[in-house]
Amino acid sequence: MNMKRMFLSAVCAATFATAGFAGEAVTYPFDGSFDDATFGVESAIVDRGFVIDYVSHVGEMLNRTGADVGSDKEIFAAADTFLFCSAVLSRKVMEADPMNIAHCPYGIFVTDQGGDVSIGYRTLPEGAMQEVQTLLDEIAREAAGQ
Structure with a gap:
């Protein structure tokens, strides 16, 4: 993606007051339940003809293993990552660039932090990889109702 498109993408994202940038992730708030959000993500991926290869239940793993690593802090009430690819x-x-394999499969996550x-x-x-990022952004926005 050239600098002009990148700048315009950043301006567009900033224009949407509901969009938030957290470190190296782009997030959109979802007005609804975690289950509704995961259904929206799954639908947005599958409706484009992609197959979800795996759903990683990160929230469950963190909650299950917290005590084992000496923590009682709940990070997420729930958190899932949907992994898929586009041939x-x-x-x-x-x-x-063959080293773009490092970014495959692609992932969209859903989190619930205190509601x-x-x-x-x-x-x-x-x-x-910016073409893939555009796809991820389209899926995330659609699922979030943006």
Whole structure:
């Protein structure tokens, strides 16, 4: 993605008061339950013809293992990451740079922190991966009702 498009993307994201940037992730608040948000993400991915390869239940793992690592802090009431790939985009970005394999599969996450439900994704590097980031942003926005 060229600098102008990147700048315009950042301006558009900043224009939406509901969009938040947290470190190297983009998140959108979801007005509803965690289950409704996960259904929205799953639908937005599958409706584009992609297959969800795996759902990582990160929140459950953190809650289950907290005591084992000496913590009683609840990070998420619930948190899932949906992993999927696009044969077309993956081939395109890996033909541009085979090391883009490091970013595959792609992930969209849903979190519930004290009743605040969000949908987001990890940002990707400049270059060919920006096309994938655009796809992730479209899916996250659609699922979040943005």
